[in-house]
Amino acid sequence: MYKKKLNTNNNHKHKVFAIANQKGGVGKTTTTINLATGLAAVGLKILLIDLDPQGNASTGLGFEKNERQVNSYSLISGESKLTESIKNSKIPNLDIVVATVDLLGAEIELIDKEKRGYQLDEAIKQSNDDSTYDYILIDCPPALGILTLNALTAADSVLVPLQCEFFALEGLSQLMKTVEMVRLTFNPNLKLEGIILTMFDKRNNLSEQVAEDARKNLGSTVFDTVIPRNVRVSEAPSHGIPALVYDYKCSGSVAYMNLAKEFIERESNFLR
Ligand SMILES: Nc1ncnc2c1ncn2[C@@H]1O[C@H](COP(=O)(O)OP(=O)(O)O)[C@@H](O)[C@H]1O
Ligand SMILES: [Mg+2]
Numbered sequence: 001m002y003k004k005k006l007n008t009n010n011n012h013k014h015k016v017f018a019i020a021n022q023k024g025g026v027g028k029t030t031t032t033i034n035l036a037t038g039l040a041a042v043g044l045k046i047l048l049i050d051l052d053p054q055g056n057a058s059t060g061l062g063f064e065k066n067e068r069q070v071n072s073y074s075l076i077s078g079e080s081k082l083t084e085s086i087k088n089s090k091i092p093n094l095d096i097v098v099a100t101v102d103l104l105g106a107e108i109e110l111i112d113k114e115k116r117g118y119q120l121d122e123a124i125k126q127s128n129d130d131s132t133y134d135y136i137l138i139d140c141p142p143a144l145g146i147l148t149l150n151a152l153t154a155a156d157s158v159l160v161p162l163q164c165e166f167f168a169l170e171g172l173s174q175l176m177k178t179v180e181m182v183r184l185t186f187n188p189n190l191k192l193e194g195i196i197l198t199m200f201d202k203r204n205n206l207s208e209q210v211a212e213d214a215r216k217n218l219g220s221t222v223f224d225t226v227i228p229r230n231v232r233v234s235e236a237p238s239h240g241i242p243a244l245v246y247d248y249k250c251s252g253s254v255a256y257m258n259l260a261k262e263f264i265e266r267e268s269n270f271l272r
Contacts, residue, residue, distance in 0.1 A: 016157075017136045019139055027227065051150070225259040
Protein backbone atom coordinates (compact mmCIF):
# COMPACT_ATOMS: atom_id res chain seq x y z
CA MET A 1 0.00 0.00 0.00
CA TYR A 2 2.74 2.40 0.99
CA LYS A 3 4.91 1.43 -1.91
CA LYS A 4 2.61 2.63 -4.61
CA LYS A 5 2.23 6.03 -3.03
CA LEU A 6 5.88 6.40 -2.25
CA ASN A 7 6.94 5.51 -5.76
CA THR A 8 5.02 8.46 -7.16
CA ASN A 9 7.30 10.73 -5.18
CA ASN A 10 9.79 12.88 -7.11
CA ASN A 11 11.53 11.95 -10.30
CA HIS A 12 13.66 9.31 -8.72
CA LYS A 13 11.84 6.49 -7.05
CA HIS A 14 13.45 6.23 -3.69
CA LYS A 15 13.80 8.87 -1.07
CA VAL A 16 17.23 9.39 0.44
CA PHE A 17 17.73 10.23 4.12
CA ALA A 18 21.01 11.28 5.70
CA ILE A 19 21.21 10.44 9.40
CA ALA A 20 23.55 13.15 10.59
CA ASN A 21 24.93 14.86 13.66
CA GLN A 22 28.56 15.92 13.94
CA LYS A 23 28.65 14.70 17.52
CA GLY A 24 29.80 11.13 18.04
CA GLY A 25 27.90 8.72 20.23
CA VAL A 26 24.47 10.32 19.87
CA GLY A 27 22.76 7.32 18.32
CA LYS A 28 23.16 7.87 14.57
CA THR A 29 24.25 4.35 13.78
CA THR A 30 21.83 2.73 16.22
CA THR A 31 18.99 4.76 14.75
CA THR A 32 20.00 4.04 11.17
CA ILE A 33 20.19 0.28 11.75
CA ASN A 34 16.99 -0.02 13.75
CA LEU A 35 14.87 2.40 11.73
CA ALA A 36 16.04 0.56 8.61
CA THR A 37 15.11 -2.77 10.20
CA GLY A 38 11.72 -1.48 11.35
CA LEU A 39 10.90 -0.20 7.86
CA ALA A 40 12.14 -3.43 6.27
CA ALA A 41 9.97 -5.41 8.69
CA VAL A 42 6.81 -3.87 7.25
CA GLY A 43 7.87 -4.76 3.73
CA LEU A 44 9.60 -1.62 2.54
CA LYS A 45 12.80 -2.14 0.58
CA ILE A 46 15.65 -0.39 2.32
CA LEU A 47 19.26 0.32 1.39
CA LEU A 48 21.57 1.41 4.19
CA ILE A 49 24.76 3.16 3.10
CA ASP A 50 27.45 3.13 5.77
CA LEU A 51 29.41 6.34 5.24
CA ASP A 52 31.41 6.30 8.46
CA PRO A 53 35.07 5.13 8.24
CA GLN A 54 34.49 3.40 11.59
CA GLY A 55 32.05 1.08 9.83
CA ASN A 56 29.87 0.61 12.90
CA ALA A 57 26.68 0.06 10.92
CA SER A 58 28.44 -2.63 8.88
CA THR A 59 29.70 -4.34 12.03
CA GLY A 60 26.32 -3.94 13.69
CA LEU A 61 24.74 -5.84 10.81
CA GLY A 62 27.29 -8.63 11.10
CA PHE A 63 29.73 -7.87 8.28
CA GLU A 64 33.27 -9.00 9.01
CA LYS A 65 36.22 -6.88 7.90
CA ASN A 66 37.15 -9.45 5.23
CA GLU A 67 33.71 -9.13 3.60
CA ARG A 68 34.20 -5.51 2.68
CA GLN A 69 36.12 -5.53 -0.61
CA VAL A 70 33.47 -3.41 -2.26
CA ASN A 71 32.28 -0.67 0.00
CA SER A 72 31.18 2.93 0.22
CA TYR A 73 34.71 4.12 -0.55
CA SER A 74 34.87 2.18 -3.81
CA LEU A 75 31.40 3.58 -4.55
CA ILE A 76 32.20 7.26 -4.09
CA SER A 77 35.59 7.01 -5.71
CA GLY A 78 33.94 5.50 -8.80
CA GLU A 79 35.68 2.12 -8.55
CA SER A 80 32.40 0.29 -8.11
CA LYS A 81 28.89 1.04 -9.26
CA LEU A 82 26.00 1.12 -6.80
CA THR A 83 24.57 -2.23 -7.85
CA GLU A 84 28.02 -3.85 -7.51
CA SER A 85 28.53 -2.30 -4.08
CA ILE A 86 25.36 -3.59 -2.46
CA LYS A 87 25.25 -6.61 -0.16
CA ASN A 88 22.20 -8.38 1.22
CA SER A 89 22.04 -8.29 4.99
CA LYS A 90 20.57 -11.10 7.08
CA ILE A 91 17.44 -9.00 7.42
CA PRO A 92 14.90 -9.49 4.62
CA ASN A 93 14.34 -6.27 2.61
CA LEU A 94 17.46 -4.64 4.06
CA ASP A 95 20.56 -4.26 1.91
CA ILE A 96 23.75 -2.41 2.72
CA VAL A 97 26.79 -0.74 1.24
CA VAL A 98 29.41 -1.43 3.91
CA ALA A 99 32.22 0.89 5.02
CA THR A 100 35.92 0.52 5.74
CA VAL A 101 38.63 2.84 7.04
CA ASP A 102 39.48 3.53 3.38
CA LEU A 103 36.79 6.21 3.64
CA LEU A 104 39.21 8.32 5.64
CA GLY A 105 41.18 8.67 2.42
CA ALA A 106 38.12 10.03 0.65
CA GLU A 107 38.07 13.02 2.98
CA ILE A 108 41.50 13.95 1.69
CA GLU A 109 41.28 12.79 -1.92
CA LEU A 110 38.03 14.58 -2.61
CA ILE A 111 39.20 17.96 -1.32
CA ASP A 112 40.78 18.87 -4.65
CA LYS A 113 38.04 17.50 -6.84
CA GLU A 114 35.72 19.97 -8.44
CA LYS A 115 32.74 17.72 -7.82
CA ARG A 116 33.72 16.80 -4.30
CA GLY A 117 30.27 17.30 -2.85
CA TYR A 118 28.49 15.31 -5.55
CA GLN A 119 30.33 12.00 -5.68
CA LEU A 120 27.81 9.98 -3.70
CA ASP A 121 24.83 11.69 -5.29
CA GLU A 122 26.13 10.82 -8.75
CA ALA A 123 26.93 7.27 -7.74
CA ILE A 124 23.34 6.80 -6.52
CA LYS A 125 21.71 8.50 -9.48
CA GLN A 126 23.84 6.63 -12.03
CA SER A 127 22.27 3.44 -10.90
CA ASN A 128 19.51 2.74 -13.41
CA ASP A 129 17.97 0.30 -11.00
CA ASP A 130 16.42 2.93 -8.79
CA SER A 131 13.02 1.31 -8.38
CA THR A 132 14.50 -1.38 -6.15
CA TYR A 133 14.39 0.63 -2.93
CA ASP A 134 11.77 2.68 -1.16
CA TYR A 135 14.30 4.36 1.09
CA ILE A 136 18.03 4.83 1.20
CA LEU A 137 19.38 5.66 4.67
CA ILE A 138 22.90 7.05 4.91
CA ASP A 139 24.70 6.66 8.24
CA CYS A 140 27.03 9.69 8.49
CA PRO A 141 30.32 9.99 10.34
CA PRO A 142 30.60 12.23 13.43
CA ALA A 143 31.95 15.25 11.55
CA LEU A 144 30.77 17.87 9.12
CA GLY A 145 33.49 17.05 6.58
CA ILE A 146 33.38 15.96 2.98
CA LEU A 147 31.66 12.65 3.69
CA THR A 148 28.73 14.25 5.47
CA LEU A 149 28.64 16.89 2.74
CA ASN A 150 28.30 14.08 0.19
CA ALA A 151 25.50 12.53 2.20
CA LEU A 152 23.63 15.83 2.50
CA THR A 153 24.01 16.48 -1.21
CA ALA A 154 22.66 13.05 -2.10
CA ALA A 155 19.81 13.32 0.42
CA ASP A 156 16.25 14.54 0.11
CA SER A 157 16.04 14.88 3.87
CA VAL A 158 18.07 14.88 7.03
CA LEU A 159 17.22 13.00 10.21
CA VAL A 160 19.07 14.15 13.30
CA PRO A 161 19.43 11.94 16.35
CA LEU A 162 19.72 14.18 19.41
CA GLN A 163 21.05 12.65 22.58
CA CYS A 164 19.11 13.82 25.61
CA GLU A 165 22.05 15.39 27.40
CA PHE A 166 23.56 18.77 28.10
CA PHE A 167 24.87 20.71 25.04
CA ALA A 168 22.72 18.65 22.69
CA LEU A 169 21.01 21.71 21.26
CA GLU A 170 24.21 23.71 20.89
CA GLY A 171 25.63 21.26 18.38
CA LEU A 172 22.37 21.39 16.55
CA SER A 173 22.71 25.02 15.47
CA GLN A 174 26.02 24.21 13.80
CA LEU A 175 24.39 21.33 11.96
CA MET A 176 21.51 23.59 10.89
CA LYS A 177 24.03 26.05 9.44
CA THR A 178 25.64 23.26 7.47
CA VAL A 179 22.27 22.14 6.14
CA GLU A 180 21.57 25.74 5.11
CA MET A 181 24.97 25.97 3.41
CA VAL A 182 24.28 22.76 1.48
CA ARG A 183 20.90 24.16 0.42
CA LEU A 184 22.56 27.28 -0.95
CA THR A 185 25.28 25.39 -2.78
CA PHE A 186 24.82 21.74 -3.62
CA ASN A 187 21.24 20.77 -2.88
CA PRO A 188 18.48 23.42 -2.74
CA ASN A 189 15.77 20.86 -1.98
CA LEU A 190 17.32 19.45 1.16
CA LYS A 191 14.87 19.28 4.06
CA LEU A 192 15.46 18.89 7.75
CA GLU A 193 12.74 16.36 8.22
CA GLY A 194 13.10 15.18 11.73
CA ILE A 195 14.86 15.27 15.05
CA ILE A 196 14.89 12.03 17.00
CA LEU A 197 15.43 12.19 20.75
CA THR A 198 17.71 9.31 21.75
CA MET A 199 19.03 7.74 24.94
CA PHE A 200 16.30 9.32 26.99
CA ASP A 201 16.69 8.47 30.65
CA LYS A 202 13.53 9.06 32.62
CA ARG A 203 15.41 8.98 35.93
CA ASN A 204 17.49 11.92 34.80
CA ASN A 205 15.91 15.38 34.98
CA LEU A 206 18.30 16.65 32.37
CA SER A 207 16.86 14.24 29.80
CA GLU A 208 13.42 15.66 30.44
CA GLN A 209 14.75 19.20 30.18
CA VAL A 210 16.52 18.58 26.85
CA ALA A 211 13.42 16.93 25.43
CA GLU A 212 11.28 19.85 26.54
CA ASP A 213 13.69 22.44 25.12
CA ALA A 214 13.90 20.58 21.83
CA ARG A 215 10.12 20.47 21.45
CA LYS A 216 9.76 24.11 22.42
CA ASN A 217 12.39 25.28 19.95
CA LEU A 218 11.89 22.85 17.10
CA GLY A 219 8.21 22.03 17.36
CA SER A 220 6.84 19.33 15.13
CA THR A 221 10.24 18.63 13.60
CA VAL A 222 10.83 16.52 16.67
CA PHE A 223 9.40 13.01 16.41
CA ASP A 224 6.83 12.17 19.11
CA THR A 225 8.59 8.86 19.62
CA VAL A 226 11.46 9.06 22.09
CA ILE A 227 14.16 6.37 22.19
CA PRO A 228 14.95 5.37 25.79
CA ARG A 229 18.37 4.44 27.06
CA ASN A 230 18.27 0.66 27.11
CA VAL A 231 21.13 -1.74 27.69
CA ARG A 232 19.76 -4.32 25.24
CA VAL A 233 20.12 -1.75 22.46
CA SER A 234 23.80 -1.33 23.25
CA GLU A 235 24.41 -5.09 23.43
CA ALA A 236 22.99 -5.90 20.03
CA PRO A 237 25.85 -4.62 17.79
CA SER A 238 28.38 -7.05 19.29
CA HIS A 239 26.11 -9.86 18.09
CA GLY A 240 25.99 -8.42 14.58
CA ILE A 241 22.23 -8.00 14.60
CA PRO A 242 19.89 -5.04 15.09
CA ALA A 243 18.39 -4.54 18.55
CA LEU A 244 15.03 -5.11 16.90
CA VAL A 245 16.10 -8.66 16.12
CA TYR A 246 18.28 -9.26 19.20
CA ASP A 247 15.39 -8.51 21.56
CA TYR A 248 12.27 -7.23 19.90
CA LYS A 249 10.46 -6.82 23.20
CA CYS A 250 12.95 -4.58 25.00
CA SER A 251 11.96 -0.95 25.51
CA GLY A 252 14.51 0.27 22.93
CA SER A 253 13.18 -2.06 20.24
CA VAL A 254 9.59 -1.15 20.96
CA ALA A 255 10.55 2.51 20.62
CA TYR A 256 12.36 1.94 17.32
CA MET A 257 9.37 0.06 15.95
CA ASN A 258 7.18 3.01 16.97
CA LEU A 259 9.65 5.34 15.31
CA ALA A 260 9.34 3.37 12.08
CA LYS A 261 5.54 3.63 12.31
CA GLU A 262 5.69 7.36 12.93
CA PHE A 263 8.16 7.74 10.07
CA ILE A 264 5.74 5.99 7.70
CA GLU A 265 2.82 8.10 8.93
CA ARG A 266 4.81 11.27 8.34
CA GLU A 267 5.78 10.08 4.88
CA SER A 268 2.20 9.36 3.90
CA ASN A 269 1.00 12.74 5.25
CA PHE A 270 3.82 14.39 3.39
CA LEU A 271 2.65 12.89 0.10
CA ARG A 272 -1.02 13.51 0.62
N1 LIG B 1 18.98 3.83 23.17
C1 LIG B 1 20.18 3.42 23.57
N2 LIG B 1 20.36 2.83 24.78
C2 LIG B 1 21.58 2.43 25.20
N3 LIG B 1 22.69 2.55 24.46
C3 LIG B 1 22.59 3.13 23.25
C4 LIG B 1 21.34 3.59 22.74
N4 LIG B 1 21.55 4.14 21.51
C5 LIG B 1 22.86 4.00 21.26
N5 LIG B 1 23.50 3.39 22.31
C6 LIG B 1 24.92 3.09 22.42
O1 LIG B 1 25.63 4.32 22.48
C7 LIG B 1 26.81 4.25 21.71
C8 LIG B 1 26.76 5.32 20.61
O2 LIG B 1 25.67 5.04 19.73
P1 LIG B 1 25.86 5.11 18.15
O3 LIG B 1 24.56 4.76 17.54
O4 LIG B 1 27.04 4.32 17.73
O5 LIG B 1 26.15 6.66 17.98
P2 LIG B 1 26.80 7.46 16.73
O6 LIG B 1 26.59 6.66 15.52
O7 LIG B 1 26.08 8.76 16.73
O8 LIG B 1 28.26 7.64 17.07
C9 LIG B 1 26.88 2.86 21.16
O9 LIG B 1 27.69 2.08 22.00
C10 LIG B 1 25.45 2.37 21.20
O10 LIG B 1 25.35 0.96 21.34
MG1 LIG C 1 28.00 6.00 14.11
